[in-house]
Amino acid sequence: MILKKFNVTLHHPKAPKIIEVIWQPPPPNWIKCITDGSTAGNLSSCGRIFKDSNYEFLLCFGENTEIGKSLRAELSGAMRAIELANTHHWKNLWLEADSELVIEAFKNCSLVPWNLRNKWMNCLYPIV
Numbered sequence: 001m002i003l004k005k006f007n008v009t010l011h012h013p014k015a016p017k018i019i020e021v022i023w024q025p026p027p028p029n030w031i032k033c034i035t036d037g038s039t040a041g042n043l044s045s046c047g048r049i050f051k052d053s054n055y056e057f058l059l060c061f062g063e064n065t066e067i068g069k070s071l072r073a074e075l076s077g078a079m080r081a082i083e084l085a086n087t088h089h090w091k092n093l094w095l096e097a098d099s100e101l102v103i104e105a106f107k108n109c110s111l112v113p114w115n116l117r118n119k120w121m122n123c124l125y126p127i128v
Contacts, residue, residue, distance in 0.1 A: 031092065032095075035081045043064070
């Protein structure tokens, strides 16, 4: 949307389709977190932005996820978002990720690499 305001057109030779995404707030009393991971060479990182249903900015965070692949970066972003929400006592978390594997990992934890699986399970089933 911002790019449209400045008359910027996007064309990326490797992208089969570019879709405009407009942020929608979560339902009342929910916190939405958009998380993303990235890998360049042997380095990976992830980031997240938390906002409430009134579009209010709550928190953002980025971090290095060590040497790894993009799935590790995406999973690390999701896990850290869940941990941060738990730390801030945000019980109604709406998590958005652009990785289909991360979304599928919520249904099938065997998709999570073994060295991340314990942390993943702790995020899914925290001790209260």
